[in-house]
Amino acid sequence: MTIKILLTFLLTSLSFLGNAQSFYTKNGNISFYSKTSIEKIEAVNKKALAVIDFTKNKIEFSVLIKGFEFEKALMQEHFNEDYLESDKYPKTVFKGTFSEPVVGFNMNENKTLTLKVNGSLTLHGITKAVSTIAILQVKNNIITALSNFKILLSDYNIKVPAVVGNNISKEIEIKVNTAALQQMK
Amino acid sequence: MLSKKIKYILVGLGVLAIGIGIYAYKEYNRKPSDLADTEAVDQISASVIINAYSINEDDANKKYLGKVIEVSGTVAELSNQQDTAFTILLGDSTNSSKVSCTIDKKHIAAAKKYPIGKVVNVRGICTGYLMDVELNRCFIME
Numbered sequence: 001m002t003i004k005i006l007l008t009f010l011l012t013s014l015s016f017l018g019n020a021q022s023f024y025t026k027n028g029n030i031s032f033y034s035k036t037s038i039e040k041i042e043a044v045n046k047k048a049l050a051v052i053d054f055t056k057n058k059i060e061f062s063v064l065i066k067g068f069e070f071e072k073a074l075m076q077e078h079f080n081e082d083y084l085e086s087d088k089y090p091k092t093v094f095k096g097t098f099s100e101p102v103v104g105f106n107m108n109e110n111k112t113l114t115l116k117v118n119g120s121l122t123l124h125g126i127t128k129a130v131s132t133i134a135i136l137q138v139k140n141n142i143i144t145a146l147s148n149f150k151i152l153l154s155d156y157n158i159k160v161p162a163v164v165g166n167n168i169s170k171e172i173e174i175k176v177n178t179a180a181l182q183q184m185k
Numbered sequence: 186m187l188s189k190k191i192k193y194i195l196v197g198l199g200v201l202a203i204g205i206g207i208y209a210y211k212e213y214n215r216k217p218s219d220l221a222d223t224e225a226v227d228q229i230s231a232s233v234i235i236n237a238y239s240i241n242e243d244d245a246n247k248k249y250l251g252k253v254i255e256v257s258g259t260v261a262e263l264s265n266q267q268d269t270a271f272t273i274l275l276g277d278s279t280n281s282s283k284v285s286c287t288i289d290k291k292h293i294a295a296a297k298k299y300p301i302g303k304v305v306n307v308r309g310i311c312t313g314y315l316m317d318v319e320l321n322r323c324f325i326m327e
Contacts, residue, residue, distance in 0.1 A: 049315040066312035073217045
C-alpha cells in the first residue's frame with residue numbers, strides 16, 4: 001500500500017515536472033498564400049491547436065481544413081470540395097522536433113529563440129518531411145511562435161484543374177503566427 | 186443586309202452573353218453567406234455533440250462536418266483573441282471539451298452581451314474536432 005502511494009506520488013510529481021515545460025494554444029493563426037501574376041489568394045485559420053513541449057523537444061500543430069476562411073466564397077468551396085477534399089481529409093497535422101533541445105526554458109525571461117525544426121506535414125492524406133526555422137519570442141510571459149515555409153501542391157497530390165492552372169501557384173507559402181501559448185496545467 | 190430573324194438571334198445571344206458575364210462576375214465575387222439567413226440542418230445540445238465526437242470522431246464527422254447546425258448550451262468561457270476573433274465556448278465543468286463557437290465578425294458586438302453561465306442557441310458551421318468541437322461563422326440566436 002505504501003509503495004502504491006509512493007509510486008502515485010512519484011508519477012504525479014514527475015508528470016507535473018514534465019508539464020511545466022509544455023505550452024499550448026487553441027487559437028493559433030495559420031495562413032497560406034498563393035501568388036501568381038493573375039491572382040493573389042490567401043486564407044486564414046485562427047483556430048489551430050498548437051503544443052510545444054520542451055521536455056520532449058516537440059512541436060505539434062493540428063488544423064481543421066474547413067476552418068480556413070477566404071475572402072471569396074467560391075474559392076473556399078473549391079478549396080474544400082475539389083482541391084483539399086476536406087470531407088475525406090478534415091485535418092492537417094504537423095509534427096516536429098527541435099534540432100537542438102531547449103534547456104531551461106524560462107517564461108519570465110524576455111528573449112527570442114531561433115530554432116530549426118524538422119518534422120512531417122500530413123495534408124490531403126499524404127505525409128511529407130518538412131524542415132523550417134521557428135522563431136519563439138517570449139515577451140511579458142507570452143510566447144509567440146512564428147514560422148514560414150513553402151510546400152508544393154504536387155507533393156500532396158492536390159490537383160488544380162487546367163482552366164485555373166494559371167491562377168493558382170504550384171508552390172504555396174504557409175505562415176504560422178501563434179501567440180499567447182499558455183502553460184499546460 | 187441581315188434578315189430580321191438573324192438580327193433577333195444576334196441580339197438574343199448578346200443579351201445572353203451579358204447575362205452570363207454578370208452572373209460569373211457576381212459568383213466570382215460572392216462572399217461567404219451570413220448564417221443568420223441560413224437554415225440549420227440539425228439542432229443539438231452541446232453535451233450531445235461533444236459526446237458524439239469524443240466517442241467516434243469519424244462517425245460524428247459524417248453527421249456534422251461542414252453542416253450548418255444549431256447548438257444549445259451554457260456559456261462556459263469567452264475568448265477574445267487580439268481583437269481579431271471572438272469565441273464563445275459552450276459546455277460544462279464535467280467535460281474539458283467544449284463547443285468552440287467562433288463568432289462571425291458581423292455578429293461580434295451582439296455576441297459580447299452574453300455572460301458566462303447564460304444558456305444560448307448558436308448557429309454555425311461545424312468544421313470538425315480538435316480539443317473542442319469547432320463551429321465557425323457563428324451567430325447567436327435570440
